[in-house]
Amino acid sequence: MSSLLEGQVALVTGAGRGIGRACAEGLADAGAKVIAVARSQTDLAELRAHESGRIDTWRADVTSDDFIAQIASIDGLSILVNNAGGNRPQPFVDVDAESLDFVIDLNVRAAFRVAQAATRTMLAQGIEGTVVNMSSQMGHVGSPNRTVYCMTKHAIEGLTKAMAVELAPNGIRVNTVAPTFVETPLTKPMLDSPEFREFVFGMIPMKKLATLDDVVAAVLYLVSPGAGMVTGHSLKVDGGWTAH
Numbered sequence: 315m316s317s318l319l320e321g322q323v324a325l326v327t328g329a330g331r332g333i334g335r336a337c338a339e340g341l342a343d344a345g346a347k348v349i350a351v352a353r354s355q356t357d358l359a360e361l362r363a364h365e366s367g368r369i370d371t372w373r374a375d376v377t378s379d380d381f382i383a384q385i386a387s388i389d390g391l392s393i394l395v396n397n398a399g400g401n402r403p404q405p406f407v408d409v410d411a412e413s414l415d416f417v418i419d420l421n422v423r424a425a426f427r428v429a430q431a432a433t434r435t436m437l438a439q440g441i442e443g444t445v446v447n448m449s450s451q452m453g454h455v456g457s458p459n460r461t462v463y464c465m466t467k468h469a470i471e472g473l474t475k476a477m478a479v480e481l482a483p484n485g486i487r488v489n490t491v492a493p494t495f496v497e498t499p500l501t502k503p504m505l506d507s508p509e510f511r512e513f514v515f516g517m518i519p520m521k522k523l524a525t526l527d528d529v530v531a532a533v534l535y536l537v538s539p540g541a542g543m544v545t546g547h548s549l550k551v552d553g554g555w556t557a558h
């Protein structure tokens with residue numbers, strides 16, 4: 315396994331905690347050199363200490379112009395895991411303008427600009443790379459208190475398909491991973507509510523949450539040579555949530 319991605323250089327955003335962190339570690343374990351991006355210094359220090367010795371860290375805000383410009387400096391960039399994202403669940407009628415802007419800015423605008431900068435970097439170096447945009451099952455369905463989040467993740471699905479079509483002639487593949495609920499710092503406060511937990515388990519035919527390993531396995535597949543003909547796809551890791 316440690317040679318699957320040998321020679322590859324991966325950029326992972328939102329890598330300090332949760333899904334992004336697991337992806338950064340999984341890619342490094344598979345042999346890639348990883349640049350992990352987040353804002354919290356403590357999380358980044360832990361990543362630098364990863365046993366593979368293949369994780370470098372950048373302390374950066376993905377919504378900043380400085381970070382977007384910095385991406386062009388990555389020599390050999392061949393994998394982007396465009397993962398940074400967030401959610402502020404609110405009833406539709408109560409969504410305030412600040413929350414609307416915050417979620418769109420992070421989940422859509424920053425994701426678009428990171429994907430654009432990473433793709434430009436690959437094209438400039440003639441690299442036939444691959445992009446995984448972190449979507450969600452909410453990129454395929456609707457759910458209460460999630461109008462803004464669902465809107466942004468549907469946008470990510472649209473971005474992915476359009477990128478896939480446009481970049482295919484350059485050999486760049488673009489896909490999403492669309493997980494159901496995984497317990498992370500983002501979702502723990504939600505899943506701590508017994509009513510919400512009951513709702514979630516009621517929606518998942520497999521009657522369990524996805525694990526970080528489930529999501530990493532999907533990412534590793536999509537960036538691996540075995541997925542060489544897969545582009546514009548959304549790999550749902552949802553235990554069947556969207557199947558009914």
Ligand SMILES: NC(=O)c1ccc[n+]([C@@H]2O[C@H](COP(=O)([O-])OP(=O)(O)OC[C@H]3O[C@@H](n4cnc5c(N)ncnc54)[C@H](OP(=O)(O)O)[C@@H]3O)[C@@H](O)[C@H]2O)c1
Nearest residue numbers: 328330331332333353354375376399450495496498499500
């Ligand atoms: N957890 C789930 O159930 C679930 C399900 C489906 C999809 N997803 C998607 O998976 C992705 C990750 O979710 P998660 O649950 O792992 O989230 P999380 O636990 O909140 O972790 C998010 C990570 O992103 C970083 N981050 C946030 N804003 C950033 C910014 N502006 N610039 C740089 N880094 C930033 C955070 O670190 P700093 O705050 O230190 O920067 C943190 O390391 C998101 O796109 C989410 O929508 C999650």
